[in-house]
Amino acid sequence: MSASVPPGGFAAPKGIPEYVGPEFTTVRDTLIREADRAGYAHIELPVFEDTALYARGVGESTDVVSKEMYSFDDRGGRSVTLRPEGTAGVVRSVIEHGLDKGGLPVKLRYDGPFFRYERPQAGRFRQLQQVGVEAIGVDDPALDAEVLAVADAGFRALGLRGYRLEITSLGDATTRPQYRTELTRFLEKLDLDEATRERARINPLRVLDDKRPEVRAQLDGAPLMVDHLSDEAAAHHAAVKRHLDDLGVAYVENPWMVRGLDYYTKTTFEFVHDGLGSQSGIGGGGRYDGLMAELGGQALSGVGFGLGVDRTLLACRVEEAGHDAAGRVEVFGVPLGDAAKDRLVGIVGALRRAGIRADLAYGNRGLKGAMKAADRSGARFALVLGDRDLEAGEIQLKDLADGSQAAIALDGAAAAVDRALQDG
RNA sequence: GUGGGUGUAGCUCAGUUGGCAGAGCACUGGGUUGUGAUCCCAGGUGUCGCGGGUUCAAGUCCCGUCACUCACCCCA
Numbered sequence A: 001m002s003a004s005v006p007p008g009g010f011a012a013p014k015g016i017p018e019y020v021g022p023e024f025t026t027v028r029d030t031l032i033r034e035a036d037r038a039g040y041a042h043i044e045l046p047v048f049e050d051t052a053l054y055a056r057g058v059g060e061s062t063d064v065v066s067k068e069m070y071s072f073d074d075r076g077g078r079s080v081t082l083r084p085e086g087t088a089g090v091v092r093s094v095i096e097h098g099l100d101k102g103g104l105p106v107k108l109r110y111d112g113p114f115f116r117y118e119r120p121q122a123g124r125f126r127q128l129q130q131v132g133v134e135a136i137g138v139d140d141p142a143l144d145a146e147v148l149a150v151a152d153a154g155f156r157a158l159g160l161r162g163y164r165l166e167i168t169s170l171g172d173a174t175t176r177p178q179y180r181t182e183l184t185r186f187l188e189k190l191d192l193d194e195a196t197r198e199r200a201r202i203n204p205l206r207v208l209d210d211k212r213p214e215v216r217a218q219l220d221g222a223p224l225m226v227d228h229l230s231d232e233a234a235a236h237h238a239a240v241k242r243h244l245d246d247l248g249v250a251y252v253e254n255p256w257m258v259r260g261l262d263y264y265t266k267t268t269f270e271f272v273h274d275g276l277g278s279q280s281g282i283g284g285g286g287r288y289d290g291l292m293a294e295l296g297g298q299a300l301s302g303v304g305f306g307l308g309v310d311r312t313l314l315a316c317r318v319e320e321a322g323h324d325a326a327g328r329v330e331v332f333g334v335p336l337g338d339a340a341k342d343r344l345v346g347i348v349g350a351l352r353r354a355g356i357r358a359d360l361a362y363g364n365r366g367l368k369g370a371m372k373a374a375d376r377s378g379a380r381f382a383l384v385l386g387d388r389d390l391e392a393g394e395i396q397l398k399d400l401a402d403g404s405q406a407a408i409a410l411d412g413a414a415a416a417v418d419r420a421l422q423d424g
Numbered sequence B: 001g002u003g004g005g006u007g008u009a010g011c012u013c014a015g016u017u018g019g020c021a022g023a024g025c026a027c028u029g030g031g032u033u034g035u036g037a038u039c040c041c042a043g044g045u046g047u048c049g050c051g052g053g054u055u056c057a058a059g060u061c062c063c064g065u066c067a068c069u070c071a072c073c074c075c076a
Helices: A022-037 A051-057 A061-067 A087-096 A141-157 A177-187 A192-200 A204-209 A215-219 A231-247 A309-319 A338-353 A365-375 A387-392 A413-424
Strands: A048-050 A069-072 A081-082 A105-115 A129-136 A163-169 A265-273 A281-288 A300-307 A329-335 A357-358 A381-385 A394-399 A405-409
Touching: A022 A105, A022 A309, A048 A051, A048 A087, A051 A061, A051 A081, A051 A087, A051 A413, A061 A081, A069 A177, A087 A129, A087 A413, A105 A300, A129 A141, A129 A309, A141 A163, A141 A231, A141 A265, A141 A300, A163 A231, A177 A192, A192 A365, A192 A394, A204 A215, A231 A265, A265 A309, A265 A338, A300 A309, A329 A338, A329 A365, A338 A357, A338 A365, A338 A381, A338 A387, A338 A405, A338 A413, A381 A387, A381 A413, A387 A394, A394 A413
Parallel strands: A329 A357, A329 A381
Antiparallel strands: A048 A081, A069 A081, A105 A129, A129 A300, A163 A265, A265 A281, A281 A300, A381 A394, A394 A405
16 A cells, blocks of 8 residues: 555644643643652553453443543454543552552552543543542542642642632442432433433433533422432541641532543542633542442542643633743854854753753854844853854853843853853 | 534735735844844745636635534533
8 A cells, every 4th residue: 555645744633732842741740740749659551451441440321431432453353442531540550560458548640641532622632631640548538638639739830720629529329329319300300302311311410510501491409419428428528628628728519510430439529710611621530439349459449630731731821821931942052153163062062961951053044143043042141152252262151131241261161151040 | 423613825814796826923034244132125935725616717606525623512
Protein backbone atom coordinates (compact mmCIF):
# COMPACT_ATOMS: atom_id res chain seq x y z
CA MET A 1 0.00 0.00 0.00
CA SER A 2 1.29 3.39 -0.90
CA ALA A 3 0.54 6.05 1.68
CA SER A 4 0.00 9.54 0.38
CA VAL A 5 -0.23 12.97 1.96
CA PRO A 6 -3.95 13.74 2.42
CA PRO A 7 -5.50 16.85 0.80
CA GLY A 8 -4.74 19.79 3.03
CA GLY A 9 -1.83 17.98 4.68
CA PHE A 10 -1.62 15.73 7.72
CA ALA A 11 -3.58 16.76 10.79
CA ALA A 12 -3.66 15.50 14.35
CA PRO A 13 -6.46 13.00 14.99
CA LYS A 14 -9.88 14.53 15.66
CA GLY A 15 -10.45 16.03 19.06
CA ILE A 16 -6.86 15.99 20.27
CA PRO A 17 -5.36 19.22 21.55
CA GLU A 18 -1.65 19.95 21.27
CA TYR A 19 0.22 22.23 23.62
CA VAL A 20 3.39 24.10 22.73
CA GLY A 21 5.41 25.91 25.36
CA PRO A 22 5.41 25.92 29.15
CA GLU A 23 1.75 26.80 29.78
CA PHE A 24 0.37 23.27 29.82
CA THR A 25 3.19 21.75 31.82
CA THR A 26 2.98 24.52 34.41
CA VAL A 27 -0.74 24.01 34.91
CA ARG A 28 -0.42 20.23 35.15
CA ASP A 29 2.48 20.27 37.59
CA THR A 30 1.02 23.03 39.75
CA LEU A 31 -2.31 21.19 39.99
CA ILE A 32 -0.73 18.10 41.50
CA ARG A 33 2.07 19.65 43.56
CA GLU A 34 0.07 19.63 46.80
CA ALA A 35 -0.36 15.85 46.49
CA ASP A 36 3.40 15.48 46.71
CA ARG A 37 3.41 17.58 49.89
CA ALA A 38 0.68 15.36 51.33
CA GLY A 39 2.73 12.22 50.78
CA TYR A 40 1.20 10.78 47.63
CA ALA A 41 3.75 8.73 45.66
CA HIS A 42 3.86 9.05 41.91
CA ILE A 43 2.78 5.99 39.94
CA GLU A 44 3.33 5.59 36.20
CA LEU A 45 0.57 3.44 34.74
CA PRO A 46 -0.10 1.76 31.40
CA VAL A 47 -1.96 3.89 28.89
CA PHE A 48 -4.02 0.85 27.88
CA GLU A 49 -5.38 -2.06 29.87
CA ASP A 50 -7.42 -5.21 29.46
CA THR A 51 -10.86 -4.08 28.27
CA ALA A 52 -12.53 -6.16 30.98
CA LEU A 53 -10.86 -4.05 33.69
CA TYR A 54 -12.90 -1.00 32.68
CA ALA A 55 -16.05 -2.92 31.87
CA ARG A 56 -15.99 -4.35 35.38
CA GLY A 57 -14.43 -1.43 37.23
CA VAL A 58 -16.16 1.57 35.68
CA GLY A 59 -19.44 -0.24 35.07
CA GLU A 60 -21.12 -1.72 32.00
CA SER A 61 -24.08 0.63 32.36
CA THR A 62 -22.03 3.82 32.06
CA ASP A 63 -21.81 5.72 28.81
CA VAL A 64 -18.05 5.77 29.19
CA VAL A 65 -17.93 1.99 28.88
CA SER A 66 -20.90 1.36 26.62
CA LYS A 67 -20.04 3.82 23.89
CA GLU A 68 -16.95 5.93 24.50
CA MET A 69 -14.04 3.53 24.83
CA TYR A 70 -11.17 3.20 22.39
CA SER A 71 -11.10 -0.59 22.32
CA PHE A 72 -9.29 -2.80 19.84
CA ASP A 73 -7.74 -6.22 19.51
CA ASP A 74 -3.97 -6.30 19.64
CA ARG A 75 -1.92 -8.59 17.42
CA GLY A 76 -2.33 -11.42 19.89
CA GLY A 77 -6.12 -11.17 19.76
CA ARG A 78 -6.48 -9.62 23.24
CA SER A 79 -9.07 -6.88 23.64
CA VAL A 80 -7.38 -3.81 25.07
CA THR A 81 -8.69 -0.31 25.78
CA LEU A 82 -7.00 3.07 25.95
CA ARG A 83 -7.63 4.15 29.54
CA PRO A 84 -10.78 6.31 29.86
CA GLU A 85 -10.06 7.18 33.50
CA GLY A 86 -7.40 6.57 36.13
CA THR A 87 -8.90 4.89 39.17
CA ALA A 88 -9.44 1.40 37.76
CA GLY A 89 -5.82 1.19 36.63
CA VAL A 90 -4.49 2.38 39.98
CA VAL A 91 -6.62 -0.13 41.87
CA ARG A 92 -5.56 -2.92 39.51
CA SER A 93 -1.91 -2.06 40.11
CA VAL A 94 -2.40 -1.93 43.88
CA ILE A 95 -3.97 -5.41 43.85
CA GLU A 96 -1.50 -6.89 41.37
CA HIS A 97 1.55 -5.76 43.31
CA GLY A 98 0.10 -6.26 46.78
CA LEU A 99 0.60 -2.60 47.70
CA ASP A 100 -2.36 -2.97 50.06
CA LYS A 101 -0.45 -5.55 52.10
CA GLY A 102 1.70 -2.86 53.66
CA GLY A 103 0.83 0.27 55.55
CA LEU A 104 -2.54 1.80 54.84
CA PRO A 105 -3.70 3.98 53.29
CA VAL A 106 -1.83 3.51 50.04
CA LYS A 107 -1.50 7.05 48.69
CA LEU A 108 -0.74 7.43 45.00
CA ARG A 109 -0.84 10.21 42.43
CA TYR A 110 -0.76 10.05 38.65
CA ASP A 111 -0.93 12.24 35.58
CA GLY A 112 -1.19 11.74 31.86
CA PRO A 113 -3.50 11.28 28.89
CA PHE A 114 -6.87 9.54 28.92
CA PHE A 115 -9.09 8.66 26.01
CA ARG A 116 -12.79 8.82 25.30
CA TYR A 117 -14.41 8.53 21.92
CA GLU A 118 -16.81 11.47 22.12
CA ARG A 119 -17.87 14.25 19.81
CA PRO A 120 -15.42 17.06 20.61
CA GLN A 121 -16.58 20.47 21.77
CA ALA A 122 -15.32 23.31 23.98
CA GLY A 123 -13.40 21.64 26.81
CA ARG A 124 -14.16 18.12 25.65
CA PHE A 125 -11.48 16.16 23.91
CA ARG A 126 -10.86 12.62 22.79
CA GLN A 127 -7.45 12.71 24.37
CA LEU A 128 -7.79 14.47 27.68
CA GLN A 129 -5.15 15.15 30.29
CA GLN A 130 -5.76 14.49 33.94
CA VAL A 131 -3.92 14.52 37.21
CA GLY A 132 -5.30 12.48 40.06
CA VAL A 133 -4.78 10.86 43.43
CA GLU A 134 -6.10 7.75 45.12
CA ALA A 135 -5.94 6.96 48.85
CA ILE A 136 -6.82 3.30 49.34
CA GLY A 137 -7.47 1.14 52.37
CA VAL A 138 -8.83 3.46 55.04
CA ASP A 139 -12.43 4.56 55.36
CA ASP A 140 -11.97 7.80 57.27
CA PRO A 141 -13.85 11.03 56.55
CA ALA A 142 -10.68 12.96 57.39
CA LEU A 143 -9.05 11.28 54.40
CA ASP A 144 -11.93 12.37 52.15
CA ALA A 145 -11.35 15.89 53.40
CA GLU A 146 -7.61 15.64 52.72
CA VAL A 147 -8.23 14.54 49.15
CA LEU A 148 -10.60 17.45 48.64
CA ALA A 149 -8.15 19.90 50.19
CA VAL A 150 -5.34 18.65 47.94
CA ALA A 151 -7.46 19.22 44.84
CA ASP A 152 -8.61 22.62 46.04
CA ALA A 153 -5.01 23.63 46.78
CA GLY A 154 -4.09 22.80 43.17
CA PHE A 155 -6.66 25.19 41.76
CA ARG A 156 -5.77 27.87 44.27
CA ALA A 157 -2.04 27.54 43.53
CA LEU A 158 -2.85 28.52 39.96
CA GLY A 159 -4.65 31.60 41.23
CA LEU A 160 -8.10 30.43 40.16
CA ARG A 161 -11.04 32.02 41.95
CA GLY A 162 -14.09 31.45 39.76
CA TYR A 163 -14.78 27.85 40.65
CA ARG A 164 -16.75 26.10 43.36
CA LEU A 165 -16.63 22.74 45.05
CA GLU A 166 -19.92 20.85 45.09
CA ILE A 167 -20.29 17.85 47.36
CA THR A 168 -22.88 15.31 48.29
CA SER A 169 -23.11 11.75 49.57
CA LEU A 170 -24.19 8.85 47.41
CA GLY A 171 -24.74 6.67 50.47
CA ASP A 172 -23.68 3.07 50.80
CA ALA A 173 -24.85 -0.43 49.95
CA THR A 174 -27.11 -0.68 53.00
CA THR A 175 -29.61 1.92 51.85
CA ARG A 176 -28.89 2.64 48.21
CA PRO A 177 -31.02 -0.26 46.83
CA GLN A 178 -34.13 0.94 48.70
CA TYR A 179 -33.52 4.51 47.58
CA ARG A 180 -33.04 3.36 44.02
CA THR A 181 -36.35 1.55 44.07
CA GLU A 182 -38.10 4.62 45.41
CA LEU A 183 -36.50 6.85 42.79
CA THR A 184 -37.42 4.44 40.02
CA ARG A 185 -41.01 4.47 41.17
CA PHE A 186 -40.96 8.28 41.06
CA LEU A 187 -39.41 8.38 37.58
CA GLU A 188 -41.89 5.90 36.15
CA LYS A 189 -44.69 8.40 36.67
CA LEU A 190 -42.95 11.10 34.62
CA ASP A 191 -43.43 11.98 30.98
CA LEU A 192 -40.00 11.16 29.53
CA ASP A 193 -38.66 10.41 26.08
CA GLU A 194 -37.56 6.93 25.15
CA ALA A 195 -33.82 7.47 25.67
CA THR A 196 -34.33 8.99 29.11
CA ARG A 197 -36.75 6.22 30.07
CA GLU A 198 -34.07 3.72 29.12
CA ARG A 199 -31.52 5.59 31.19
CA ALA A 200 -33.90 5.58 34.13
CA ARG A 201 -34.12 1.83 33.81
CA ILE A 202 -30.34 1.27 33.63
CA ASN A 203 -29.19 3.90 36.10
CA PRO A 204 -32.00 6.00 37.59
CA LEU A 205 -29.67 8.35 39.47
CA ARG A 206 -28.34 9.62 36.17
CA VAL A 207 -31.68 11.18 35.30
CA LEU A 208 -31.35 13.57 38.25
CA ASP A 209 -28.71 15.73 36.60
CA ASP A 210 -30.45 16.07 33.24
CA LYS A 211 -30.02 19.66 32.05
CA ARG A 212 -33.11 19.92 29.88
CA PRO A 213 -35.73 22.27 31.39
CA GLU A 214 -38.66 20.03 30.45
CA VAL A 215 -37.04 17.20 32.40
CA ARG A 216 -35.87 19.39 35.27
CA ALA A 217 -39.35 20.73 35.87
CA GLN A 218 -40.65 17.23 36.44
CA LEU A 219 -37.87 16.35 38.88
CA ASP A 220 -39.17 18.75 41.49
CA GLY A 221 -39.93 16.69 44.56
CA ALA A 222 -37.85 13.70 43.46
CA PRO A 223 -36.48 11.64 46.34
CA LEU A 224 -32.84 12.51 47.05
CA MET A 225 -30.08 10.20 48.24
CA VAL A 226 -28.97 12.56 51.00
CA ASP A 227 -32.34 12.05 52.67
CA HIS A 228 -31.93 8.28 52.58
CA LEU A 229 -28.46 7.79 54.05
CA SER A 230 -27.66 5.08 56.54
CA ASP A 231 -26.65 6.30 59.98
CA GLU A 232 -23.04 5.52 59.20
CA ALA A 233 -23.06 7.27 55.83
CA ALA A 234 -24.78 10.29 57.34
CA ALA A 235 -22.18 10.49 60.12
CA HIS A 236 -19.42 10.14 57.55
CA HIS A 237 -20.87 12.94 55.46
CA ALA A 238 -21.21 15.23 58.47
CA ALA A 239 -17.62 14.53 59.49
CA VAL A 240 -16.29 15.32 56.02
CA LYS A 241 -18.02 18.69 56.08
CA ARG A 242 -16.67 19.43 59.56
CA HIS A 243 -13.11 18.64 58.43
CA LEU A 244 -13.51 20.81 55.32
CA ASP A 245 -14.55 23.69 57.56
CA ASP A 246 -11.46 23.12 59.71
CA LEU A 247 -9.25 23.01 56.62
CA GLY A 248 -10.78 26.21 55.28
CA VAL A 249 -12.02 24.55 52.10
CA ALA A 250 -15.17 26.19 50.81
CA TYR A 251 -17.93 23.98 49.39
CA VAL A 252 -21.61 23.94 48.55
CA GLU A 253 -23.89 20.94 48.87
CA ASN A 254 -25.52 19.72 45.68
CA PRO A 255 -27.83 16.79 46.46
CA TRP A 256 -28.69 16.47 42.74
CA MET A 257 -25.16 15.63 41.75
CA VAL A 258 -24.50 12.27 40.17
CA ARG A 259 -21.31 10.76 38.87
CA GLY A 260 -20.94 9.03 35.56
CA LEU A 261 -18.92 6.14 36.92
CA ASP A 262 -20.64 3.39 38.84
CA TYR A 263 -18.15 2.81 41.62
CA TYR A 264 -18.74 5.87 43.78
CA THR A 265 -20.24 5.67 47.28
CA LYS A 266 -20.54 8.10 50.17
CA THR A 267 -18.56 11.28 49.52
CA THR A 268 -18.89 12.49 45.95
CA PHE A 269 -17.74 15.83 44.60
CA GLU A 270 -17.18 17.96 41.60
CA PHE A 271 -15.25 21.17 40.96
CA VAL A 272 -17.24 23.44 38.68
CA HIS A 273 -16.06 26.53 36.79
CA ASP A 274 -18.68 28.85 35.29
CA GLY A 275 -16.54 30.46 32.62
CA LEU A 276 -16.06 27.46 30.39
CA GLY A 277 -19.34 27.03 28.57
CA SER A 278 -21.09 23.72 28.62
CA GLN A 279 -18.26 21.54 29.89
CA SER A 280 -17.95 23.17 33.27
CA GLY A 281 -16.54 20.35 35.38
CA ILE A 282 -12.84 20.88 36.00
CA GLY A 283 -12.43 18.01 38.42
CA GLY A 284 -14.33 15.39 40.29
CA GLY A 285 -14.12 12.25 42.35
CA GLY A 286 -15.23 10.60 45.53
CA ARG A 287 -15.14 7.51 47.66
CA TYR A 288 -15.52 4.01 46.31
CA ASP A 289 -16.28 1.18 48.71
CA GLY A 290 -16.73 -1.77 46.41
CA LEU A 291 -14.14 -1.26 43.67
CA MET A 292 -11.20 -3.13 45.22
CA ALA A 293 -13.33 -6.22 45.80
CA GLU A 294 -14.99 -5.86 42.41
CA LEU A 295 -11.56 -6.10 40.77
CA GLY A 296 -10.51 -9.14 42.78
CA GLY A 297 -8.76 -7.53 45.73
CA GLN A 298 -9.51 -7.17 49.42
CA ALA A 299 -12.70 -5.38 50.40
CA LEU A 300 -10.99 -2.06 51.02
CA SER A 301 -12.43 1.40 50.59
CA GLY A 302 -10.73 4.15 48.64
CA VAL A 303 -11.10 7.81 47.83
CA GLY A 304 -9.65 9.93 45.04
CA PHE A 305 -10.05 12.61 42.41
CA GLY A 306 -9.29 13.33 38.79
CA LEU A 307 -8.70 16.89 37.66
CA GLY A 308 -8.97 17.90 34.02
CA VAL A 309 -5.78 19.66 33.01
CA ASP A 310 -7.21 20.80 29.64
CA ARG A 311 -10.23 22.42 31.25
CA THR A 312 -8.20 23.91 34.08
CA LEU A 313 -5.95 25.49 31.48
CA LEU A 314 -9.02 26.96 29.77
CA ALA A 315 -10.15 28.28 33.16
CA CYS A 316 -6.74 29.90 33.67
CA ARG A 317 -7.07 31.63 30.32
CA VAL A 318 -10.57 32.86 31.17
CA GLU A 319 -9.36 34.23 34.50
CA GLU A 320 -5.99 35.25 33.11
CA ALA A 321 -4.42 33.22 35.90
CA GLY A 322 -1.59 30.75 36.14
CA HIS A 323 0.63 32.30 33.53
CA ASP A 324 4.17 33.24 34.37
CA ALA A 325 5.73 35.97 32.29
CA ALA A 326 9.10 34.21 32.31
CA GLY A 327 10.93 34.50 29.01
CA ARG A 328 12.10 31.61 26.94
CA VAL A 329 15.70 32.32 27.94
CA GLU A 330 17.51 34.71 30.27
CA VAL A 331 20.41 35.72 28.06
CA PHE A 332 20.61 36.14 24.28
CA GLY A 333 23.84 36.38 22.28
CA VAL A 334 24.14 38.87 19.41
CA PRO A 335 27.24 38.19 17.31
CA LEU A 336 28.59 40.58 14.67
CA GLY A 337 30.59 38.54 12.23
CA ASP A 338 32.06 35.04 12.19
CA ALA A 339 34.86 35.56 14.70
CA ALA A 340 32.40 36.93 17.23
CA LYS A 341 30.01 34.05 16.63
CA ASP A 342 32.76 31.50 17.23
CA ARG A 343 33.42 33.10 20.58
CA LEU A 344 29.74 33.52 21.54
CA VAL A 345 28.92 29.89 20.84
CA GLY A 346 31.42 29.02 23.58
CA ILE A 347 30.10 31.65 25.98
CA VAL A 348 26.49 30.52 25.53
CA GLY A 349 27.65 26.96 26.21
CA ALA A 350 29.36 28.10 29.40
CA LEU A 351 26.21 29.94 30.49
CA ARG A 352 24.11 26.82 30.00
CA ARG A 353 26.58 24.72 31.97
CA ALA A 354 26.17 27.27 34.77
CA GLY A 355 22.42 26.62 34.72
CA ILE A 356 21.50 29.80 32.87
CA ARG A 357 18.99 29.58 30.04
CA ALA A 358 20.68 31.08 27.00
CA ASP A 359 20.29 31.28 23.24
CA LEU A 360 21.89 33.23 20.40
CA ALA A 361 21.11 34.65 16.99
CA TYR A 362 21.88 31.97 14.43
CA GLY A 363 21.92 32.41 10.69
CA ASN A 364 24.21 35.42 10.22
CA ARG A 365 21.48 37.96 10.70
CA GLY A 366 22.09 41.68 10.63
CA LEU A 367 22.55 43.47 13.92
CA LYS A 368 19.05 44.87 13.84
CA GLY A 369 17.52 41.50 13.17
CA ALA A 370 19.62 39.87 15.87
CA MET A 371 18.57 42.47 18.42
CA LYS A 372 14.98 41.91 17.42
CA ALA A 373 15.42 38.21 18.06
CA ALA A 374 16.95 39.02 21.44
CA ASP A 375 13.93 41.11 22.30
CA ARG A 376 11.54 38.41 21.24
CA SER A 377 13.32 35.74 23.26
CA GLY A 378 12.24 37.45 26.46
CA ALA A 379 15.84 37.55 27.66
CA ARG A 380 16.81 39.90 30.45
CA PHE A 381 20.24 40.56 28.90
CA ALA A 382 21.73 40.65 25.44
CA LEU A 383 25.42 39.89 24.94
CA VAL A 384 26.65 41.91 21.95
CA LEU A 385 30.02 40.99 20.51
CA GLY A 386 31.83 42.41 17.47
CA ASP A 387 35.36 42.79 16.14
CA ARG A 388 35.88 46.01 18.08
CA ASP A 389 35.09 44.20 21.36
CA LEU A 390 37.21 41.20 20.51
CA GLU A 391 40.16 43.48 19.98
CA ALA A 392 39.52 45.20 23.30
CA GLY A 393 38.95 41.87 25.06
CA GLU A 394 35.44 42.96 26.05
CA ILE A 395 31.83 42.07 25.46
CA GLN A 396 28.80 44.35 25.73
CA LEU A 397 26.20 43.37 28.33
CA LYS A 398 22.94 45.10 27.50
CA ASP A 399 20.01 45.23 29.89
CA LEU A 400 17.03 44.82 27.58
CA ALA A 401 14.57 46.19 30.09
CA ASP A 402 16.10 49.65 30.51
CA GLY A 403 18.44 49.76 27.49
CA SER A 404 21.55 50.38 29.54
CA GLN A 405 24.75 48.75 28.39
CA ALA A 406 28.17 48.11 29.90
CA ALA A 407 31.35 46.49 28.68
CA ILE A 408 32.58 43.51 30.66
CA ALA A 409 35.75 41.47 30.31
CA LEU A 410 35.53 38.72 27.72
CA ASP A 411 37.40 36.34 30.01
CA GLY A 412 35.03 35.08 32.67
CA ALA A 413 32.08 36.72 30.95
CA ALA A 414 29.75 33.85 31.87
CA ALA A 415 30.45 34.30 35.58
CA ALA A 416 29.89 38.06 35.29
CA VAL A 417 26.55 37.49 33.56
CA ASP A 418 25.58 35.08 36.30
CA ARG A 419 26.29 37.78 38.90
CA ALA A 420 24.31 40.35 36.93
CA LEU A 421 21.32 38.00 36.85
CA GLN A 422 21.58 37.43 40.62
CA ASP A 423 21.61 41.19 41.26
CA GLY A 424 18.67 41.83 38.98
C1' G B 1 -24.96 9.36 18.32
C1' U B 2 -28.42 14.24 17.36
C1' G B 3 -28.86 19.46 15.92
C1' G B 4 -26.91 24.58 14.56
C1' G B 5 -22.73 27.65 12.78
C1' U B 6 -18.11 28.27 10.10
C1' G B 7 -14.20 26.90 6.29
C1' U B 8 -10.20 32.80 1.97
C1' A B 9 -2.21 34.29 3.59
C1' G B 10 1.38 31.81 9.55
C1' C B 11 -2.90 34.46 12.79
C1' U B 12 -7.68 37.51 12.93
C1' C B 13 -10.85 38.41 9.13
C1' A B 14 -13.08 41.52 4.60
C1' G B 15 -14.47 40.17 -0.36
C1' U B 16 -21.08 43.96 -3.09
C1' U B 17 -26.10 41.87 -8.43
C1' G B 18 -20.97 35.86 -10.36
C1' G B 19 -16.07 39.68 -13.61
C1' C B 20 -7.76 40.30 -12.29
C1' A B 21 -7.23 37.39 -4.65
C1' G B 22 -7.58 41.74 -0.33
C1' A B 23 -6.61 44.32 4.74
C1' G B 24 -4.56 44.35 9.62
C1' C B 25 -1.22 41.72 12.57
C1' A B 26 3.03 38.58 12.20
C1' C B 27 7.50 37.49 9.41
C1' U B 28 12.13 39.11 6.39
C1' G B 29 15.13 43.16 4.64
C1' G B 30 16.20 48.33 4.55
C1' G B 31 15.96 53.66 6.46
C1' U B 32 20.31 53.75 10.87
C1' U B 33 27.22 48.90 7.78
C1' G B 34 27.64 48.62 16.44
C1' U B 35 21.97 48.09 18.94
C1' G B 36 15.63 45.62 20.24
C1' A B 37 10.59 46.93 22.10
C1' U B 38 8.28 53.39 18.67
C1' C B 39 8.27 55.41 13.50
C1' C B 40 8.93 55.20 7.92
C1' C B 41 9.82 52.26 3.33
C1' A B 42 10.05 47.69 0.71
C1' G B 43 9.13 42.31 0.08
C1' G B 44 6.87 37.26 -0.19
C1' U B 45 3.51 33.49 0.26
C1' G B 46 -2.87 31.44 -1.24
C1' U B 47 -4.49 23.61 -4.04
C1' C B 48 -10.25 30.42 -1.67
C1' G B 49 -11.22 22.87 2.90
C1' C B 50 -11.91 18.81 -0.97
C1' G B 51 -14.78 16.67 -5.29
C1' G B 52 -18.43 17.37 -8.83
C1' G B 53 -22.20 20.63 -11.40
C1' U B 54 -24.31 25.36 -13.72
C1' U B 55 -21.87 29.47 -16.56
C1' C B 56 -18.20 32.86 -21.60
C1' A B 57 -16.65 33.47 -16.44
C1' A B 58 -17.46 30.66 -9.56
C1' G B 59 -14.22 32.61 -3.32
C1' U B 60 -19.45 34.04 -4.64
C1' C B 61 -24.86 29.87 -7.19
C1' C B 62 -26.26 24.20 -6.77
C1' C B 63 -25.09 19.03 -5.04
C1' G B 64 -21.93 15.93 -2.32
C1' U B 65 -18.03 15.30 1.06
C1' C B 66 -14.41 16.37 4.87
C1' A B 67 -12.70 19.37 8.75
C1' C B 68 -13.33 22.80 12.58
C1' U B 69 -16.69 24.83 16.07
C1' C B 70 -20.90 25.44 19.56
C1' A B 71 -24.93 23.05 21.95
C1' C B 72 -27.64 18.32 23.31
C1' C B 73 -26.16 13.62 25.20
C1' C B 74 -22.12 12.51 28.40
C1' C B 75 -18.11 13.98 31.30
C1' A B 76 -12.42 15.94 33.37
